[in-house]
Amino acid sequence: MVCWPTGRLLSTAARLVEHAWVEALDPLGLTHAGMVALHLLGSGPLSQTELAHAARVQTQTMSRTLERLEREGYVVRTRDKHDARRHSVVRTDAGAAVWQKSRTLEADLFPELENADALRDALLTIISASSARRW
Amino acid sequence: MVCWPTGRLLSTAARLVEHAWVEALDPLGLTHAGMVALHLLGSGPLSQTELAHAARVQTQTMSRTLERLEREGYVVRTRDKHDARRHSVVRTDAGAAVWQKSRTLEADLFPELENADALRDALLTIISASSARRW
DNA sequence: GTCAACTAATCAGCTAGCTGATCAATAGGA
DNA sequence: TCCTATTGATCAGCTAGCTGATTAGTTGAC
Structure with missing residues (x-):
């Protein structure tokens, strides 16, 4: 597995x-998808399109995630007064x-790494490089 | 996004x-899933369980991937002589x-990174740490 | 030899991504 | 004003993961 291409290692990890x-x-x-949405909503209400954009996801995907969150009572969706589409x-x-509650899990779940900073650096580079066209 | 948890950066990337x-x-x-299977089959025939194990995937998932590969004519599945279950x-x-053909794509697709080795190191550590129980 | 336990593969059903198409509401130009 | 283009959200349908249950074939103990 040491000789796997980096992209495959990334997906697998x-x-x-x-x-x-x-x-x-x-x-x-x-x-996990729901947690991302709840995180992004921490600083105030957003439209679904804004949420999808911030999560780097299609609006269709966010739509379903929010449907589930609403079903669980973690989120409320209302029509915007000024723009009834939103x-x-x-x-x-x-x-x-x-x-x-879920925030405290992160530290327990993610393995300790020596080069955690280099990893974050690399991931951010990858994200910005490959999301340039879409976001 | 710079302050996102590392796990989320990983998924997004x-x-x-x-x-x-x-x-x-x-x-x-x-x-992509099919490509992994074709890669693993490069060194000779394998059973579906062996393939799933090598790809770090459930046998059900591999079953469907192979069904598609067979439909496309990239793979043939035959009953094992000695063990008709396999x-x-x-x-x-x-x-x-x-x-x-697909091999040559990898280099073109994956962004150039300064700390590519550190990334691979970190990913391999993550994989071995979190797959310890399952594989 | 028979029956129980295990194993390989598949089926059913779920979430999370995606694309493409659709619908309702808004915005803008003729 | 009206008609078109755009936008926000959803529907339909696909693949890739997963879990849990099922079926068929092997193995092993009695």
């Missing part, structure tokens, strides 16, 4: 880490609470 | 890179050819 997340979040009735998405108190 | 792969592989009638999966000539 991400999948395994996300698997750990799923297990940890399940008892909270939350998914949904104003607000994090509920329950949503804020569950997000706080 | 992987998703964006994989998106580039999908676009590049589509004309070949190949997916499928012996063989890469066809077409499969070998398409894999060769």
